[in-house]
Amino acid sequence: MKKLRSQAWFGRKDRDGFLYRSWMKNQGWPHDLFDGRPVIGICNTWSELTPCNAHFRELAEFVKRGVWEAGGFPLEFPVMSLGETQLRPTAMLFRNLASMDVEESIRGNPIDGVVLLMGCDKTTPSLLMGAASCDLPTIGLSGGPMLSGKFRGHDLGSGTGLWQMTDQVRRGEVTSDEFFAAESCMHRSKGHCMTMGTASTMASMVEALGMSLPGNAAIPAVDARRNTLAQMTGRRIVQMVHDDLRMSRILTREAFENAIRANAAIGGSTNAVIHLIAIAGRIGVPLCLDDFDRLGSALPCLLNIQPSGTHLMEDFFYAGGLPGILRELGEAGVLNRDALTANGKSIWDNVASAPCWNRDVIHAFKEPFKADAGIAVLHGNLAPDGAVIKPSAASPRLLQHRGRAVVFETIEEYHARIDDETLDVDENCVLVLKNCGPRGYPGMAEVGNMMLPPKVLRRGVTDMVRISDARMSGTAYGTVVLHACPEAAAGGPIALVQPGDMITLDVPQRGLRLEVDDATLAARRAKWTPPPPPPRGWVKLYVEHVQQADKGADLDFLVGHSGAPVARDSH
Numbered sequence: 001m002k003k004l005r006s007q008a009w010f011g012r013k014d015r016d017g018f019l020y021r022s023w024m025k026n027q028g029w030p031h032d033l034f035d036g037r038p039v040i041g042i043c044n045t046w047s048e049l050t051p052c053n054a055h056f057r058e059l060a061e062f063v064k065r066g067v068w069e070a071g072g073f074p075l076e077f078p079v080m081s082l083g084e085t086q087l088r089p090t091a092m093l094f095r096n097l098a099s100m101d102v103e104e105s106i107r108g109n110p111i112d113g114v115v116l117l118m119g120c121d122k123t124t125p126s127l128l129m130g131a132a133s134c135d136l137p138t139i140g141l142s143g144g145p146m147l148s149g150k151f152r153g154h155d156l157g158s159g160t161g162l163w164q165m166t167d168q169v170r171r172g173e174v175t176s177d178e179f180f181a182a183e184s185c186m187h188r189s190k191g192h193c194m195t196m197g198t199a200s201t202m203a204s205m206v207e208a209l210g211m212s213l214p215g216n217a218a219i220p221a222v223d224a225r226r227n228t229l230a231q232m233t234g235r236r237i238v239q240m241v242h243d244d245l246r247m248s249r250i251l252t253r254e255a256f257e258n259a260i261r262a263n264a265a266i267g268g269s270t271n272a273v274i275h276l277i278a279i280a281g282r283i284g285v286p287l288c289l290d291d292f293d294r295l296g297s298a299l300p301c302l303l304n305i306q307p308s309g310t311h312l313m314e315d316f317f318y319a320g321g322l323p324g325i326l327r328e329l330g331e332a333g334v335l336n337r338d339a340l341t342a343n344g345k346s347i348w349d350n351v352a353s354a355p356c357w358n359r360d361v362i363h364a365f366k367e368p369f370k371a372d373a374g375i376a377v378l379h380g381n382l383a384p385d386g387a388v389i390k391p392s393a394a395s396p397r398l399l400q401h402r403g404r405a406v407v408f409e410t411i412e413e414y415h416a417r418i419d420d421e422t423l424d425v426d427e428n429c430v431l432v433l434k435n436c437g438p439r440g441y442p443g444m445a446e447v448g449n450m451m452l453p454p455k456v457l458r459r460g461v462t463d464m465v466r467i468s469d470a471r472m473s474g475t476a477y478g479t480v481v482l483h484a485c486p487e488a489a490a491g492g493p494i495a496l497v498q499p500g501d502m503i504t505l506d507v508p509q510r511g512l513r514l515e516v517d518d519a520t521l522a523a524r525r526a527k528w529t530p531p532p533p534p535p536r537g538w539v540k541l542y543v544e545h546v547q548q549a550d551k552g553a554d555l556d557f558l559v560g561h562s563g564a565p566v567a568r569d570s571h
């Protein structure tokens with residue numbers, strides 16, 4: 001048997017071998033567990049402050065079963081957990097920090113292979129990024145979506161239902177009592193958001209990249225088959241160690257292309273753009289913003305799921321899950337069929353005969369749910385390095401629009417003014433929000449889907465063009481232009497927009513134009529000053545080193561990978 005990495009700790013016959021084994025034995029491990037069998041790290045983002053991942057200790061026990069069965073030695077370890085709903089100012093501020101925790105925890109410990117337990121939005125990219133920088137044999141396991149929310153006989157989707165009901169309250173159609181009654185009905189089981197928000201999108205990306213066993217994306221968290229998948233994942237990682245099946249053999253350019261196309265076909269979150277670029281940057285695969293438009297924007301959306309459609313993740317699972325989508329892509333000739341996956345087979349081997357049990361949920365490629373639905377990348381003098389929009393979640397009538405800018409310099413100014421009845425705004429205006437990008441917020445919060453002014457809502461208008469350097473929750477919808485690059489806090493042109501400027505959005509032509517002449521913009525730029533830097537701590541490090549959204553918003557010094565070697569002992 002090949003000598004594994006963990007034997008550099010446990011296989012020693014010297015003082016340090018005593019040290020590495022003896023302290024571990026305080027947990028009751030017998031001596032023969034240190035005999036050279038694969039040591040499997042189970043990287044756990046369990047936290048009661050990350051409710052979407054709160055069942056992960058139980059899930060880890062099923063992974064351990066599989067590892068034991070296959071002859072491995074499972075060791076569970078915690079890493080920083082990022083709860084999207086609780087963590088302020090935004091979980092995204094800490095994605096890169098968590099990835100550093102993951103990377104150093106894997107590299108510094110006697111681990112031969114890794115199972116990544118991922119669920120809530122940022123826990124998936126942070127674990128993939130950190131693990132990619134080590135490049136050990138690694139497999140992903142998502143925690144699974146919650147059961148469908150149910151309120152008064154109807155489905156109620158995570159996030160999406162909240163945004164809809166908030167507007168209904170603001171229009172006076174729903175009372176506060178009714179609104180708060182929905183709170184217990186939306187989230188009624190373990191798991192992550194059950195709309196095609198960022199968590200479900202990223203779980204689908206894990207599967208489309210080939211980084212998990214087939215079926216990872218959609219099995220509900222409480223379905224017994226989620227535990228079965230966990231056990232099978234534990235079995236599989238042991239063999240991946242024997243086969244030295246490292247992340248870099250799976251995460252190829254072809255795999256990322258499959259993920260981009262799958263994201264279009266599921267109507268996935270715009271957040272996938274930033275996360276996939278960041279993961280690709282760690283593993284060394286060239287991937288840029290325009291790849292999303294070139295590969296995905298002309299593809300149809302096949303999945304009828306909120307926020308683009310009506311169903312929820314539970315329905316997606318019963319209809320066949322992501323394999324049903326990938327089969328459609330493969331038969332349409334837009335899947336790299338030979339891409340290797342974690343089970344050692346090609347992605348096409350895994351999905352070629354995948355069934356579809358409900359065509360109202362998973363549409364055929366030839367009869368799609370929505371045409372031309374992938375993420376569109378916009379360019380123009382308002383976003384020279386690009387901005388994104390999700391046409392499947394936008395109003396078709398607004399995809400070509402010219403309007404007067406109503407400008408908010410900060411999120412605080414937006415909150416202070418948006419409900420003001422004297423605000424000079426109508427439904428033809430374009431709402432512009434600045435200073436919410438990676439450096440500006442800081443952390444690039446999900447505030448781009450600005451609520452509309454009440455006086456516009458009362459006229460029955462439900463959508464307006466909105467532009468910002470922020471992100472948007474994957475559960476949100478609307479004609480929302482996001483990730484304007486460079487951001488305002490980095491001196492991007494969005495910083496120079498003033499109230500009353502005319503803006504033209506032309507999604508079919510991929511244009512985003514501020515109708516102000518260059519001389520006027522230069523004069524405004526001369527008066528612009530950057531925001532003061534944070535004084536200390538993580539936020540200071542982050543702001544000094546974070547890249548723009550088109551580069552994945554990773555820290556500049558984290559891009560790339562160092563592998564897993566550690567030269568020196570600890571004592």
Ligand code: FES
Binds near residue numbers: 052084121197199
């Ligand atoms: Fe955790 Fe949506 S808040 S997945």
